[in-house]
Amino acid sequence: MHRSTPSSRAGKAVQDGGQAVRASAARALVPVITGKGSLADLDDHQVVTRDRALFRAMCYGVCRTLPRLEALAAQLLKTPLKARDADVQALLLLGIHQLLYMRIPAHAAVGETAGAARLLGKEWATKVLNGCLRRLQRDSSALLVEVDRDPAVALLHPRCCSRRCARPGPTSGAPSPPPTMTRGR
Numbered sequence: 001m002h003r004s005t006p007s008s009r010a011g012k013a014v015q016d017g018g019q020a021v022r023a024s025a026a027r028a029l030v031p032v033i034t035g036k037g038s039l040a041d042l043d044d045h046q047v048v049t050r051d052r053a054l055f056r057a058m059c060y061g062v063c064r065t066l067p068r069l070e071a072l073a074a075q076l077l078k079t080p081l082k083a084r085d086a087d088v089q090a091l092l093l094l095g096i097h098q099l100l101y102m103r104i105p106a107h108a109a110v111g112e113t114a115g116a117a118r119l120l121g122k123e124w125a126t127k128v129l130n131g132c133l134r135r136l137q138r139d140s141s142a143l144l145v146e147v148d149r150d151p152a153v154a155l156l157h158p159r160c161c162s163r164r165c166a167r168p169g170p171t172s173g174a175p176s177p178p179p180t181m182t183r184g185r
Helices: 006-033 049-064 066-076 083-101 106-119 125-147 159-166
Strands: none
Touching (some): 006 083, 006 106, 049 066, 049 083, 066 083, 083 106, 083 125, 106 125
16 A cells, blocks of 8 residues: 655645646636736735745736747647637746746646646646647747747737837938927916
8 A cells, every 4th residue: 555655745735736826827817818807906815825926926927928928829839729728828828938937947837837737627738738838848949039020029019019119200211390399288
């Protein structure tokens, strides 16, 4: 009969905690990536106290780098995910963010993120997430060069802002109008 030692129980708790915090972060990000909400009402009370800093770092980090993460996710997926699988999309964005921007070991980022799909009831997604994140590990340089060709992605700006910045202005050789000397009331 196999006996559970304190160290094996502790390892299991840490693993489950890593998957749970990623699943919670994915749930929190779904409204953001679907355009139906923001992180203004981020509720981290469902996350155990020791994982709250990681939870916040992942959620805010994904939002900060969202244009680049979405472009990379599109490159990594063979076919886009369905709208009802926004939680899996959020997990993929979380995994990409961990690999590129956080000091989390690659094996932990990939394994825990893929395992979090089970907690969301999406067993099939573990293979998809594992494959995409492993491919990012292998081909990150080429993938980053490809997605960074788009200025909105490279500069992490929304498309509307990057288009506005690309319009011809005074620095493009067109004469600028003279400044007005009146003051508004």
